[in-house]
Amino acid sequence: MPAFAVAAGVLILGLPSVSPARADPVPLPATDFALKADLKRGGTIDIAHSHGRMRVEIQKSNIPGSMVGIIDLNARSMLVRTPNLPNMAVEIELPPEYVLGALTGTGLRVGEDTVAGEACDLWKIDPQMKSALGPTTACITPDGIALRTAVEIKGTKQTVFEATSLTRAPQDQKQFQLPPGTQVMKVPKGKIGAALGIPGLGGAPAEAPPAPAKP
16 A cells, blocks of 8 residues: 655654554455445445455446456456456556555554444554555554545645445355456556546556457
């Protein structure tokens, strides 16, 4: 996830001032859930999770249909289907900048908040690599569901993603699978961000895969 330096003198909220700050692993989702959220750049998103797999469906007013990503959180890979290529999917390595629904790495718990009626801990995410984004703060439930993510973009703090509802319940496993016959093509990391309209996922839209060669 996006990486951001925390000064060595910063202390975990609530600990005595003589204690040094200690980074902890950011919790990953530990239960089946479904949530709805608003995106900062416009549009809505539906996220479902089960057993380390996540389905992300994005709808934007300027794009007909919906874009769907199927994520393996353990392998850090994502399969993406777009409306203009209904029978194909592109596979990318999930970039550290990914900020929706689940974050990885380490960070500091710096407070508490409530999002969509759910109590969550505020985490400042530790740096892992250079990123176009600035410091990141996420509000994550005790069972690892990221309900809101705010980042600094060009010096301005912006809420990228904020849940509006959350339901914990068993999820249909079929939604985490590609439709039969879908062709998969790998593309370089960072090439689909603009297509999804999500800051930090890369610059250029995904290029359309070439047509399959005729036998």
